[in-house]
Amino acid sequence: xxxxxxxxxxxxxxxxxxxxxxxxCYYGHLKECHFPYPCRLAGCTxxxxxxxxxxxxxxxxxxxxxxxxxxxxxxxxLDPTGVVVAVERDVS
Numbered sequence: 001x002x003x004x005x006x007x008x009x010x011x012x013x014x015x016x017x018x019x020x021x022x023x024x025c026y027y028g029h030l031k032e033c034h035f036p037y038p039c040r041l042a043g044c045t046x047x048x049x050x051x052x053x054x055x056x057x058x059x060x061x062x063x064x065x066x067x068x069x070x071x072x073x074x075x076x077x078l079d080p081t082g083v084v085v086a087v088e089r090d091v092s
Contacts, residue, residue: 001045001061002068002084004032004076010086012036012075034084037073 007016007025013033015021022028027035027042034042039050043064047057068078077087 001047001057002043002064002078002082003045004028004034004042004084005086006031007033010035012086034076036075041067042073 004010007013007022007028007030010016010028010033012035013022013028014035015025015028016033022030022033025033025035026038027033029044029046032044032046034044039046040060041064043061047060048054052060064073065078067073068076068084071077075086075088076084079085
């Protein structure tokens with residue numbers, strides 16, 4: 001599954017300045033942030049903790065990797081090693 005950067009190293013994270021919000025954020029977790037995308041779309045590592053079958057988790061993981069490779073998850077990209085990095089978002 002894609003591993004997103006932690007909140008304190010993600011320039012897109014809105015909760016990083018207020019640590020208490022990170023623990024309750026819908027778009028990320030204490031150790032990774034995928035703001036503004038929910039877990040299902042981001043294909044994050046927390047999907048296995050929810051009530052999804054292993055097949056559903058694999059499908060969401062694969063879909064997220066396709067989206068990242070194509071540049072459709074604006075603000076994020078896969079580096080050559082497969083790690084998700086935060087990139088500048090085009091605001092024009």
